[in-house]
Amino acid sequence: MLSTVEKVLLLRGVSIFSETPDDILADVAAIAEETYASAGETIITRGDIGTTMYVIIRGAVRVHAGELTIAALRDRAVFGELAALDPEPRSASVTATEDSHLLSVDHDVLLDLIAERVEVARGIIRFLCQRIRLTTSAAGTPGGVPTVGSLASEISGRLEGGDRA
Amino acid sequence: MVRIMGRIGGPRAIEALAAQLRVPDQKTRDQVLVSLSACNYRAFGAGAAEVKRSIELEANHGARIVAASLDIGGDTSVETLARALHLELERTQDRLLLLLSFLFDPSAILQARRQLATGSQDKRSFALEVIDNLVSNDLKSVAMPLLDESPLDERLRRLAPRFPQARLPRAARLREIAHWATESTSPWTVACAVYTIAELRLTELTDVIDSAQASLDPLIRETAVFAAARVSFVSEAEQSELAAVNRS
Numbered sequence: 001m002l003s004t005v006e007k008v009l010l011l012r013g014v015s016i017f018s019e020t021p022d023d024i025l026a027d028v029a030a031i032a033e034e035t036y037a038s039a040g041e042t043i044i045t046r047g048d049i050g051t052t053m054y055v056i057i058r059g060a061v062r063v064h065a066g067e068l069t070i071a072a073l074r075d076r077a078v079f080g081e082l083a084a085l086d087p088e089p090r091s092a093s094v095t096a097t098e099d100s101h102l103l104s105v106d107h108d109v110l111l112d113l114i115a116e117r118v119e120v121a122r123g124i125i126r127f128l129c130q131r132i133r134l135t136t137s138a139a140g141t142p143g144g145v146p147t148v149g150s151l152a153s154e155i156s157g158r159l160e161g162g163d164r165a
Numbered sequence: 166m167v168r169i170m171g172r173i174g175g176p177r178a179i180e181a182l183a184a185q186l187r188v189p190d191q192k193t194r195d196q197v198l199v200s201l202s203a204c205n206y207r208a209f210g211a212g213a214a215e216v217k218r219s220i221e222l223e224a225n226h227g228a229r230i231v232a233a234s235l236d237i238g239g240d241t242s243v244e245t246l247a248r249a250l251h252l253e254l255e256r257t258q259d260r261l262l263l264l265l266s267f268l269f270d271p272s273a274i275l276q277a278r279r280q281l282a283t284g285s286q287d288k289r290s291f292a293l294e295v296i297d298n299l300v301s302n303d304l305k306s307v308a309m310p311l312l313d314e315s316p317l318d319e320r321l322r323r324l325a326p327r328f329p330q331a332r333l334p335r336a337a338r339l340r341e342i343a344h345w346a347t348e349s350t351s352p353w354t355v356a357c358a359v360y361t362i363a364e365l366r367l368t369e370l371t372d373v374i375d376s377a378q379a380s381l382d383p384l385i386r387e388t389a390v391f392a393a394a395r396v397s398f399v400s401e402a403e404q405s406e407l408a409a410v411n412r413s
Contacts, residue, residue: 022248
């Protein structure tokens with residue numbers, strides 16, 4: 001069993017909480033639950049509506065689509081984190097490869113806490129804004145995702161330059 | 166309630182909120198300041214004297230945090246507590262800025278507050294210059310060492326004439342922080358001090374852990390229970406090790 005301080009140290013590694021101050025994370029820690037999965041046990045099934053995120057306290061899991069392994073995760077790794085904010089069908093299954101001790105945060109419980117503590121929402125919004133800024137800035141760099149504006153300008157330039165291939 | 170009063174505004178809400186400037190609960194006090202700011206509160210006469218007194222108290226608390234941060238250090242073994250103290254200092258800075266906005270040009274001070282919290286280095290420097298120009302000399306010497314970005318020891322040196330602080334060895338400072346009143350300090354900081362005592366296996370501070378188990382705050386109490394188990398477990402392990410050495 002973990003203390004609240006130990007849970008905060010784990011939750012600090014979850015990206016959606018990266019902008020949330022530690023003392024506010026203590027409130028998230030209070031609603032986080034410890035669960036256990038035996039080796040071979042399926043924690044997440046692909047296609048199910050996911051509402052829970054997990055942090056591996058101790059153990060190991062395999063993220064997979066059927067037999068194809070997408071990732072192998074160990075201590076302190078996080079999976080399914082966006083499901084705690086916005087439930088949607090799981091894109092992959094997750095199965096414990098060792099007896100694993102997990103910390104989970106559920107969507108409904110997190111929303112209740114957000115309604116009660118605006119600081120939790122503020123930290124998450126700050127993280128999401130940073131994510132958007134990063135994506136936008138990547139779009140403006142070579143190799144980044146192009147914006148509608150940059151695509152339009154490039155097509156227009158090519159057409160004017162006679163490149164119609 | 167305090168938040169709603171800030172939204173309602175008006176003279177009666179301001180009067181009621183201003184009377185709570187030194188309410189003995191940090192979270193409520195923070196919200197009182199935010200609500201007063203939302204009501205565009207300007208302090209004059211007795212109200213201004215009360216705000217100045219609150220600034221002095223915040224600065225004294227800030228000086229204590231700076232001294233504690235220096236004594237605790239920043240190595241990985243105390244990282245959690247060091248972060249908590251840093252957060253405590255940030256909150257004190259924020260309270261100071263809100264209090265200053267009740268006495269001096271609020272839009273400029275609040276703009277500086279936003280820039281100090283989220284701005285680039287240039288914007289933060291500009292914000293500090295704005296505060297330096299607006300705030301009266303008597304309060305500048307109290308607030309600026311806590312707001313600017315000089316090293317901690319330099320800040321402590323500048324605060325020393327008004328708020329002298331004793332420097333303590335790490336264990337003594339941990340004992341002191343674990344006894345900080347949660348009226349002026351976040352329970353999180355106190356809990357981190359108790360947690361750190363256990364992490365560092367400071368068996369000479371078990372009395373601190375014992376008294377924290379009787380704290381009225383549930384987070385401190387819970388942390389102390391875990392800390393007591395951890396310290397006593399280590400003690401037993403060490404005793405077994407000693408016994409094995411003695412047998413051989």
